[in-house]
Amino acid sequence: MPNLKTRPDGLRDSPMKQVLAKADAERATGDVFAAARGRLPGVGLVAQIRARAFDVYKRAGLPHRRMEDWKYTDLRALIGEVLPLAPRPDAEALVRAKVSAKQVAADQAVKLVLVNGIFAPELSDVGRVENGVVVRSLREVLEDSATGAMAGLVLSTTSDSAISLNAAMATDGLVITVNDGNAVKRPIQIVHVATGSSVSTYTRSYLQLGKEAHAAIVESFVPAEGASGYQANDAMIALVGDEASLSYIRVAAAASDAVNISSAIIAVGARAKLDLFSMTCSGSISRYQGFITLTGEGTKLSANGVNLVRDKLHADTTIVVDHAVPHCTSREKFRAVIDDCGRSVFQGRIVVRPAARKTDATLTSRALLLSDQAEADNKPELEILADDVVCSHGATSGALDDTLLFYLRARGLSEKDAQMLLIKAFIGEAIEGITSENLRDFVTVETERWLQARR
Amino acid sequence: MALLEIRDLHVGVENREIIRGLHLNVKAGEVHAIMGPNGSGKSTLSHVIAGKPGYEITGGQVLFRGENLLRMEPNERAAKGVFLAFQYPVDIPGVTTMNFLRAALNAQRKARGQQEFSTPEFLKRVREVAGSLNIPQDMLKRGVNVGFSGGEKKRNEILQMALFEPSLCILDEIDSGLDIDALRTVASGINALRSPERAMIVITHYRRLLDHIVPDIVHVMSRGRIRKSGGKELALELEACGYAQFEDAA
Numbered sequence: 001m002p003n004l005k006t007r008p009d010g011l012r013d014s015p016m017k018q019v020l021a022k023a024d025a026e027r028a029t030g031d032v033f034a035a036a037r038g039r040l041p042g043v044g045l046v047a048q049i050r051a052r053a054f055d056v057y058k059r060a061g062l063p064h065r066r067m068e069d070w071k072y073t074d075l076r077a078l079i080g081e082v083l084p085l086a087p088r089p090d091a092e093a094l095v096r097a098k099v100s101a102k103q104v105a106a107d108q109a110v111k112l113v114l115v116n117g118i119f120a121p122e123l124s125d126v127g128r129v130e131n132g133v134v135v136r137s138l139r140e141v142l143e144d145s146a147t148g149a150m151a152g153l154v155l156s157t158t159s160d161s162a163i164s165l166n167a168a169m170a171t172d173g174l175v176i177t178v179n180d181g182n183a184v185k186r187p188i189q190i191v192h193v194a195t196g197s198s199v200s201t202y203t204r205s206y207l208q209l210g211k212e213a214h215a216a217i218v219e220s221f222v223p224a225e226g227a228s229g230y231q232a233n234d235a236m237i238a239l240v241g242d243e244a245s246l247s248y249i250r251v252a253a254a255a256s257d258a259v260n261i262s263s264a265i266i267a268v269g270a271r272a273k274l275d276l277f278s279m280t281c282s283g284s285i286s287r288y289q290g291f292i293t294l295t296g297e298g299t300k301l302s303a304n305g306v307n308l309v310r311d312k313l314h315a316d317t318t319i320v321v322d323h324a325v326p327h328c329t330s331r332e333k334f335r336a337v338i339d340d341c342g343r344s345v346f347q348g349r350i351v352v353r354p355a356a357r358k359t360d361a362t363l364t365s366r367a368l369l370l371s372d373q374a375e376a377d378n379k380p381e382l383e384i385l386a387d388d389v390v391c392s393h394g395a396t397s398g399a400l401d402d403t404l405l406f407y408l409r410a411r412g413l414s415e416k417d418a419q420m421l422l423i424k425a426f427i428g429e430a431i432e433g434i435t436s437e438n439l440r441d442f443v444t445v446e447t448e449r450w451l452q453a454r455r
Numbered sequence: 456m457a458l459l460e461i462r463d464l465h466v467g468v469e470n471r472e473i474i475r476g477l478h479l480n481v482k483a484g485e486v487h488a489i490m491g492p493n494g495s496g497k498s499t500l501s502h503v504i505a506g507k508p509g510y511e512i513t514g515g516q517v518l519f520r521g522e523n524l525l526r527m528e529p530n531e532r533a534a535k536g537v538f539l540a541f542q543y544p545v546d547i548p549g550v551t552t553m554n555f556l557r558a559a560l561n562a563q564r565k566a567r568g569q570q571e572f573s574t575p576e577f578l579k580r581v582r583e584v585a586g587s588l589n590i591p592q593d594m595l596k597r598g599v600n601v602g603f604s605g606g607e608k609k610r611n612e613i614l615q616m617a618l619f620e621p622s623l624c625i626l627d628e629i630d631s632g633l634d635i636d637a638l639r640t641v642a643s644g645i646n647a648l649r650s651p652e653r654a655m656i657v658i659t660h661y662r663r664l665l666d667h668i669v670p671d672i673v674h675v676m677s678r679g680r681i682r683k684s685g686g687k688e689l690a691l692e693l694e695a696c697g698y699a700q701f702e703d704a705a
Contacts, residue, residue, distance in 0.1 A: 402508070407545045409529035410505050411555075411615065412563035418530075421558060425549025425598075 032200070033168060036085040040171060042142035046151045053157050054168035060161035069289075072345040072377045073316040075162070078285050079259060083231050085169065086116040086199035096224040097193040098123050104220040104251070106442045109189035116194060117171040117201035117232075132182035133215075138173035138204055150175070154206045154237060156265075158291065163263045166235045170204035173234075176217075180210035180241065187216040187247075187439065192234065194258065195224040200231040211241040211269070216436060217248045221262075223255040231259040242269035242296055248276050249439050251446050254283030256311060261287045270296025270325075277434050279306040279443060280315045281450050293322040294330070301330040304430040308450045309342030309374070316345035323356040323386075330360075335430045336367040337423055338374035339454065349381040352389050359389040367397035368426050420451050456521055458483045458654050459504070459623055464515035466496075466503050466679075472513070473499045475679035483622065484651040488665055489658045490690065491676035492698045497658045498542060500676075501627045505539035506532050519623065533559075534566035538621035540612040542628040547599035552611065555599045556581060560618060584617045588644050606637030613644040624648070624655045630664040642667030662690045677701040 033054050040050060062079060063070035089097065097115040101123055105111055112135060113123040119137040129135050142151050154175065155167045174190055192203060209215055221232065232254065240246050254260045260283050268274050280286045292303060307315040321330045336344035348363045367376030380393040400422055408418035427447050434440045459481040466474035474496045481487055491497050503510050504517060506529035517524045524532060547555065561571040572580065585595060588610050600608050609629055616624055626645065630638055645668055649655070657668055665673070665687065673689040674681045675698070682701040683689065 401545075404545050404547055406507050406529065407541065407547075408555075408559070410507075410533055410539055410541075411559035412530050412533040412566065412619070413559060414530050414562065415528070417558070417562060421550055421555075422547070425547060428549040 032082050032084055036169060039085065040169065041139040042151060044145075046142050046155070049152060049155045050168045053155065053164045056157060056159070056164040057161045057168060060164075063161055069160070069318065069347070072347070072379075073285070073287050073314065075261075075285075075287075078314065079231065082165075083198055083200040085171070086196045086201045086230070088118055089115040089120065089195060093195040093224070094120060094123065096195050096226065100193045100222045100224045101191045104191060104222045104253075106187055106189050106218045106220075107438055109187040109218055111189050111191055112174050113191045113193060114172060114174070114203055116196050116199070117203050119172045119174065128186075129188075130184055130186065132179040133184055133188070134177045135188075136175045138170060138175055138206070141175045154204065156237060158265065160263065160289070162233065162261050162287070162289075163235055163265070166202050166204055166233045166263065169200075169202035169233070170235070171202055173203045173205040175206045177208040178210055178213045178215050181212045182210065183213070184215040187218050187436075189218040189220065192219070192221045192232065193224050194222075194227045194230050194232060194255065196230050197226075197228045198230065200233065202233045204235045204237070207236065207238040209238070209240045209244045209246050212243045213241060214245045215247075216439060217246065218439065218442070219248070219250040221252040221254060221260055223253065223258060227258070228255045229257045230255065232261070234260075234262045236262075236264045236266075238264065238266040240266065240268040240272050240274055243271045244269065245273040246275070247435055247439060248274070249434060249443060250278040250288070251443060252278070252280045252283070252286060252288065254286065256282065257284045259283065259285045262289070264288075264290040264292075266290065266292045268292065268294050268296065268299050268301065271298040272296065273299070274301050274303075275433060275435050276301070276303040277305065277431070277443065278317060279308065279446065280317065281308045281446060283313055283315070285314050287316040287318070289318040289320075291320045291322070293324055294328040295324050297325050297327045299328045301328070302332075302433045303330065304333045304433040305346075306334070306427050306430050306447070307336040307338070307344040307346070308427075308447065309336065309344045310339040310454070312341050314343045314345070316347070318345075318347040320349045320351065321361065322351045322353070323359045323361060324353045325355060326357040326359065328356070328359060330362075331433070332363040333430045333433060334363075334365040335427050336365075336376055337370065337427060338367060338376055339370040341371070341373040343375040343377070345377045345379075347379040347381070348393070349383065350391060350393070352382075352384045352386045352391060354385045356386045357388045359386065359391065361389070361391045363393040365393075365395045366426070366429075368423065369397060369399050420454075423451060424448075457481060457518075458520060460516075460518040460521075462516045462518075464500075464503070464517060465513040466499055467511045467513050468499070468509065473679055474503070476515070477680055479674070479681060481623070481654045481656060483654050485672060486649065486655045486657065486668065486670045488670035488673045488690065489656060489676050489681075490660065490662075490673060490693055492660070495676045496679040497676055498627055501539055501625045501656070501658055504532075504625055505529060505537060530562065531566065533619070533621075534563045536622035538616055538619055538624045540609075540616060540624065540626045540629050542631060544600050544608040544612055546601050546603075548601050550599050552595045552597060552599050553581070556595075556615065556618060559615070563619060580618060584614055587647070588614055588617070589640060590614055605632035606634070606640070609633060609637070609641050610644065613641055613648075617644065617648055622653050624653065626655065626657045628658055628660070630659055630661060638664070638667060662694045665690045675701050
């Protein structure tokens with residue numbers, strides 16, 4: 001397993017303190033769940049699913065460094081405790097949320113806004129949802145006894161304890177279905193706004209894209225003015241039908257002392273096309289984990305990501321691509337730009353199941369270090385169980401190239417502009433995988449905002 | 456006043472002196488050739504004029520229109536009209552040639568207090584210049600020099616020179632890596648830019664280039680100094696006798 005640069009494991013806690021910390025954190029979380037129970041939508045089967053999910057979480061506790069998938073992002077050490085569930089947003093919170101939601105609105109998009117983990121129809125473009133698309137809130141689905149069977153699907157979990165905690169605690173989210181053969185014209189944008197301080201939010205959304213359907217989903221996370229120290233835990237479960245095509249763009253910003261844990265579990269059918277892009281630009285601790293399973297032959301996946309890291313942000317992007325069937329192609333490009341004392345983690349695992357002959361999978365990860373204290377951890381993994389496949393990975397890290405900088409300066413660009421141009425080009429390699437020009441521009445604007453703020 | 460005046464220049468890299476008391480005067484309208492063996496300091500001289508970091512100036516002066524060039528950032532020198540055509544132009548993936556040209560041209564214009572070009576004006580300028588150098592439009596849409604042949608890279612340097620309209624052009628071994636046809640195209644591009652307001656310094660190992668770009672003055676450089684200067688016939692003499700005689704003179 002290539003490991004470009006591994007932080008020497010500076011043990012922060014003695015084993016004794018570890019045990020105590022775990023016990024404290026668990027007790028805190030147990031309290032949080034017990035305290036929140038009455039506010040969590042769904043009874044009967046749904047409540048049972050939540051309790052089971054919480055048991056899964058409780059057995060493992062917060063993810064920590066001895067779990068291989070979380071070795072660089074030790075939530076137990078970084079977070080310590082799980083904060084109490086955010087209250088329902090009041091009128092004042094909605095006013096602040098509206099401002100932030102507007103700032104991140106993508107051009108032409110149909111906005112669906114969640115404030116502190118609760119769907120806010122009054123801030124959303126509910127009336128603009130296109131024909132052939134059905135949008136319901138998770139709360140509505142979980143409280144509707146007729147859709148009990150769906151609850152199992154929406155709240156499905158993996159062995160990952162962060163996802164299990166999310167299933168237990170999810171207060172709301174969006175359940176979106178796109179009918180077979182329906183080409184959705186405008187992007188659907190899910191906007192998560194945090195307005196609170198020292199609270200946690202849990203959202204979970206579900207997307208079902210029918211056969212031969214086409215859609216673009218944009219997901220934005222943004223803090224409202226004054227939000228601080230919150231913990232957001234989000235999950236997206238998506239099923240992409242045969243011959244369907246989905247662009248799924250995620251851009252995450254958070255308050256400088258806030259935590260964002262986001263998980264995506266995506267299953268893709270046959271001869272489908274999925275382009276996935278995730279970018280983290282701010283916050284204190286961020287983890288984005290995507291689990292994509294290619295379940296139908298002839299599918300093409302592009303899964304790209306960018307971490308823009310400054311100050312003391314710890315941003316972790318972890319992508320697992322599971323080739324379960326033959327004749328699928330996956331392309332992953334990850335880029336990290338790290339300034340100040342930031343740390344970027346990228347873990348990319350490609351699994352090729354025994355049946356998945358003729359798989360064509362590549363993964364490249366590059367990190368650009370802009371300061372001496374910046375740190376990049378890269379962990380690409382190939383797990384190939386089939387013959388007759390083409391799989392490769394590559395990882396690099398380094399500073400801006402002095403030769404390129406001089407060339408640009410000799411042509412008239414100032415040092416800062418030359419750096420900006422090279423950083424933009426570096427990030428651009430991951431952004432160019434986004435099919436829609438409109439959405440590429442949307443992401444580019446966000447990267448420019450980050451670059452402009454650079455000192 | 457000379458456009459470029461170099462007085463007793465001394466330059467070192469890592470405590471090793473590369474340029475040892477060099478004098479050079481270049482007037483507007485003149486084309487100077489600097490010839491010399493490998494390691495004589497020709498490329499170092501071009502880098503120092505353009506402002507590449509990493510060199511230690513231990514003595515002397517470089518004046519451009521009477522101003523101290525050595526105190527300026529590389530981008531300020533570019534805006535003042537100094538242009539270095541690189542021996543090894545770099546590849547910049549992810550930055551299209553078009554975007555690069557526009558960013559550079561507008562940065563120079565802005566620094567000179569001129570209005571930036573509008574997009575249509577800029578496109579028109581680039582198309583004209585590219586056409587005269589046989590540079591196809593699709594090359595301009597690709598990343599800077601990405602996948603370009605040696606000849607295409609050098610043509611791209613000349614394209615920039617034509618577009619930026621500098622008053623001092625330094626051509627650092629513009630002939631290296633070019634076949635005879637590519638050399639002709641590049642040389643005719645350069646010749647088209649000769650003008651009474653513009654000076655050129657052509658750095659080369661070989662006389663061949665000087666058959667195409669005929670210089671007014673030829674300098675022989677060896678061991679960090681100009682050893683002999685003369686008319687274009689000096690290039691012929693060099694070809695016959697080699698550089699060894701000048702090594703001895705040192």
